[in-house]
Amino acid sequence: MKYRILIVLFLSSILVLQGCASKESSVNYNNSETEIVSVNDPLEKVNRVVFQFNIIFDKLILRPIAVTYRAIVPEFVRNRVTYSLNNLGMPITAVNNVLQGELRKAGVSSSRFIINSTIGILGFFDPASSIGLKADNEDFGQTLSVWGVPSGPYLVLPFFGPSNPRDFTGLLSTSLLDPMYQIGGGSAQDSQRLYRLGTGAVDFRSQNIELFDDLQNNSIDYYTAVRSYYNQNRLGSVVNNNDSDEELFDMLDDFDDDNTYIGPDITIESAD
Amino acid sequence: MLKVYKILFVNVFVFIFSTNLLVASSLQESESFLYKFVENALIILNDEDIPSDQRTKLLVEFVTPVVDSELVSKSTIGSKKWKKLSDEERENFLVALKNYLSKRVSVYVTNYVATDINFKIIKNEFVGKNDKYIKVYSTVSGSGTDTIGFKINWFLSQNNDLKIFNIEVDDGVHLLKILKDQIQAVLNKHDGDINLLIADLAELD
Numbered sequence: 427m428k429y430r431i432l433i434v435l436f437l438s439s440i441l442v443l444q445g446c447a448s449k450e451s452s453v454n455y456n457n458s459e460t461e462i463v464s465v466n467d468p469l470e471k472v473n474r475v476v477f478q479f480n481i482i483f484d485k486l487i488l489r490p491i492a493v494t495y496r497a498i499v500p501e502f503v504r505n506r507v508t509y510s511l512n513n514l515g516m517p518i519t520a521v522n523n524v525l526q527g528e529l530r531k532a533g534v535s536s537s538r539f540i541i542n543s544t545i546g547i548l549g550f551f552d553p554a555s556s557i558g559l560k561a562d563n564e565d566f567g568q569t570l571s572v573w574g575v576p577s578g579p580y581l582v583l584p585f586f587g588p589s590n591p592r593d594f595t596g597l598l599s600t601s602l603l604d605p606m607y608q609i610g611g612g613s614a615q616d617s618q619r620l621y622r623l624g625t626g627a628v629d630f631r632s633q634n635i636e637l638f639d640d641l642q643n644n645s646i647d648y649y650t651a652v653r654s655y656y657n658q659n660r661l662g663s664v665v666n667n668n669d670s671d672e673e674l675f676d677m678l679d680d681f682d683d684d685n686t687y688i689g690p691d692i693t694i695e696s697a698d
Numbered sequence: 699m700l701k702v703y704k705i706l707f708v709n710v711f712v713f714i715f716s717t718n719l720l721v722a723s724s725l726q727e728s729e730s731f732l733y734k735f736v737e738n739a740l741i742i743l744n745d746e747d748i749p750s751d752q753r754t755k756l757l758v759e760f761v762t763p764v765v766d767s768e769l770v771s772k773s774t775i776g777s778k779k780w781k782k783l784s785d786e787e788r789e790n791f792l793v794a795l796k797n798y799l800s801k802r803v804s805v806y807v808t809n810y811v812a813t814d815i816n817f818k819i820i821k822n823e824f825v826g827k828n829d830k831y832i833k834v835y836s837t838v839s840g841s842g843t844d845t846i847g848f849k850i851n852w853f854l855s856q857n858n859d860l861k862i863f864n865i866e867v868d869d870g871v872h873l874l875k876i877l878k879d880q881i882q883a884v885l886n887k888h889d890g891d892i893n894l895l896i897a898d899l900a901e902l903d
Binding site: 640645653658659670674 | 769773798801805825826827831866869871872875876877878880881883884887898899902
């Protein structure tokens with residue numbers, strides 16, 4: 427157990443250094459005419475290759491399993507799986523709530539876990555939400571973000587998809603410190619880890635079949651669309667929701683004084 | 699003198715009352731606008747007499763006027779680039795993006811608006827500089843008790859009519875921002891050539 431904590435601390439320290447270094451290596455789309463869009467993706471070429479690999483893996487393995495799962499398993503049972511997986515994430519959420527200084531939220535997460543694991547029959551049902559105890563899953567990557575650790579450059583991991591050094595460290599820490607993985611030992615731990623990862627992946631994929639298909643078929647640039655979605659989603663999970671709105675309004679406010687465009691349906695009469 | 703005060707008081711009262719009424723009516727309008735949007739989409743989707751290819755065409759015709767394509771075009775291309783485009787280039791880009799957006803929104807509507815959905819508006823508020831836009835918070839879930847719902851926030855512009863220009867999902871993911879990032883990436887790939895971007899958009903059409 428001790429060496430696992432050491433690995434996490436070691437990875438965290440690498441992450442901090444990487445995060446600092448990555449500030450230097452961010453890429454700017456800066457043509458003379460196009461807008462400057464700062465994207466921290468210095469490994470884009472490698473990332474795109476891994477991204478393509480993940481697409482093939484998804485097409486050949488994950489998507490067919492998800493489609494079959496949705497076709498043969500009734501919605502009622504699928505919902506039980508989703509609730510149960512959410513419930514299993516609650517102890518980790520509670521720990522991260524504490525690490526983020528959110529003691530009230532930690533209380534809610536712990537209560538949710540206790541109520542749903544008992545009254546909710548091992549988390550298959552969600553009576554906690556019915557009595558107003560609602561909580562989003564939190565991971566160690568979000569905690570690192572709250573502590574001010576920069577995300578570092580965008581990464582695409584084989585099988586796991588979009589990430590960055592901070593979230594990757596969070597993923598490893600979650601995997602190593604999750605009390606659910608401590609049940610059993612040796613190969614039992616590994617099989618439990620694989621089982622949970624696999625179930626989680628199929629559950630997530632089955633809920634997003636149309637979304638992914640649509641994104642893949644109709645995106646102007648699928649890689650960029652996924653990167654943008656991931657970055658916004660991770661940012662949104664740690665900042666106040668209004669902050670993401672402000673960024674949106676900045677995009678629109680640029681045009682406040684621009685009256686140069688006359689739309690195709692508008693005619694303008696000469697002043698002369 | 700008292701008469702002057704009375705007139706002044708009445709005027710101020712009428713002004714405040716009418717302003718509040720206007721604000722309330724805009725927000726109410728936004729609610730009924732979205733409810734009507736979902737309701738009309740359901741009518742098209744549920745009409746079994748309409749052949750599927752005809753249904754897509756009807757959806758595109760229905761969606762096109764409610765999307766603020768001009769605002770989307772300008773904000774995704776960016777002010778710097780927009781100012782340098784000729785009127786013809788702007789119009790071509792606007793038309794290409796309009797077609798692309800209508801198709802995309804129609805696909806979303808077809809995929810996510812099912813016959814048994816429960817669409818509920820939670821609240822709405824004015825947002826942005828000078829309260830220029832309206833943000834409507836809503837949830838979408840199945841009509842049964844055992845369904846997993848999700849949140850969707852709608853951003854509406856209110857120039858002459860209410861129009862949708864952005865949808866926010868997953869608490870902080872703005873579809874307009876995703877589109878802008880893609881447009882900028884493709885423009886960068888083509889060294890800023892708008893005609894190549896328009897060609898790419900047409901290919902997806």
